């Protein structure tokens with residue numbers, strides 16, 4: 329039995345790989361799949377082109393995995409393609425290095441006519457100097473996490489959600505069990521090996537092995553817009569930096585990102601100044617960005633491995649990954665960590681980890697995840713006359729009731745409450761339905777969590793239609809529904825914020 333700590337892309341990937349090799353696995357997560365960075369990212373299935381100059385190993389891994397994932401997980405991937413655009417202000421020298429890098433990594437690139445690019449994508453700047461097509465794609469993170477979980481469970485695996493691993497037990501220097509704290513107290517899970525796939529928390533888990541690892545954490549800010557303005561991923565053709573990617577996700581667009589070093593696995597509250605800076609950077613590629621309807625801002629924390637130690641900035645730390653056998657250092661036998669990497673490379677990270685773990689267990693079973701497709705998510709049929717509970721995302725009751733999960737799992741599976749109204753009208757209806765089906769769950773607390781998360785995302789981008797939506801939401805919540813503290817929208821702390829003004833951005 330192997331315990332995998334962390335139900336993000338990496339942990340679920342490791343668990344599925346081991347399960348398909350016939351190893352019994354239990355995945356333990358302090359919350360639910362996607363609680364960490366795997367639920368807070370751009371959604372870009374990298375072609376690798378972004379890293380060809382600065383991080384060629386990561387670039388090659390990304391391209392190989394991009395091609396593989398299209399074949400084994402087509403349900404979770406939109407094959408949009410991507411473009412790299414150099415504006416007249418960007419360094420032409422970098423373009424030459426980039427073309428050579430793509431060639432070395434074997435990434436197919438097609439030159440596009442800059443004038444045709446602007447005609448095709450009128451939101452882009454008119455100052456396009458050159459542009460290229462690359463095989464970028466869009467990865468539906470929550471869908472892929474659900475597919476991975478389903479496969480783990482179908483192969484005799486177990487998922488222990490809402491349990492935080494707090495201790496590792498050893499006998500004669502070998503791992504024998506882990507202790508995890510859950511809603512009903514502590515549980516102990518016996519095992520022969522433990523894999524630490526705890527993302528930004530991997531440093532804290534490695535401390536439980538008494539073998540610290542040098543993590544470099546940094547958070548990135550992303551802004552979500554309520555339009556799909558580009559049918560392709562748009563990258564700025566320059567050395568990777570802030571605010572240089574637009575990713576279309578179904579009917580929305582994500583602008584990202586930033587890179588701020590920090591010590592905590594949880595990103596700090598978003599500051600207005602960093603939102604305005606990201607908008608300024610985005611405007612360099614999309615001059616009319618202020619006319620896009622903003623939805624929310626959110627952050628994710630990069631779990632990078634700083635093997636050299638003490639990198640000054642996160643951009644200096646490789647996006648490559650590292651599998652650590654702690655027994656070879658100071659830790660007990662049977663303790664492993666997998667850190668760094670990208671969502672795009674999770675399968676490869678899992679393969680390398682499972683190779684080492686099975687070798688330790690004396691099991692000789694090859695990896696099959698490059699060939700065996702993931703089980704697609706079931707498509708729920710519903711009658712066209714059935715009303716939607718969430719009008720923004722078009723989610724009906726029968727779609728929701730088909731999912732055996734918590735309120736937040738309903739949300740990540742269907743995207744209810746994630747559209748323009750951010751749950752103003754649907755959150756109560758869906759919570760009531762969930763409560764009727766799962767009366768033992770604390771629906772009030774789940775609704776409060778949902779509200780807190782949505783509000784946290786709306787407040788930093790409180791201008792234009794989003795500010796009006798927020799005021800309406802406050803009125804509906806606190807006046808019409810008398811939810812919680814009966815404050816009225818006019819007194820809401822969010823609307824009273826003195827918002828720093830910036831050209832083109834007004835309340």
Ligand SMILES: Cc1cc2nc3c(=O)[nH]c(=O)nc-3n(C[C@H](O)[C@H](O)[C@H](O)COP(=O)(O)OP(=O)(O)OC[C@H]3O[C@@H](n4cnc5c(N)ncnc54)[C@H](O)[C@@H]3O)c2cc1C
Pocket residue numbers: 333334335336337338339356357358359360361362363364365366367368369370371372373374491492493494525526527528529530533546547548549550584585586627628629630631668669670671672673
């Ligand atoms: C801003 C940003 C944008 C990004 N964009 C992209 C992109 O477009 N494309 C791409 O390929 N990659 C992208 N990445 C990188 C990618 O998202 C991450 O590399 C990847 O999601 C990390 O997954 P993980 O499973 O290792 O970590 P996580 O997803 O963080 O999973 C770790 C899990 O461990 C659990 N855990 C932690 N401690 C414990 C404990 N003690 N007990 C139990 N459970 C525990 C957590 O709850 C969490 O669920 C981005 C990253 C950032 C920050």
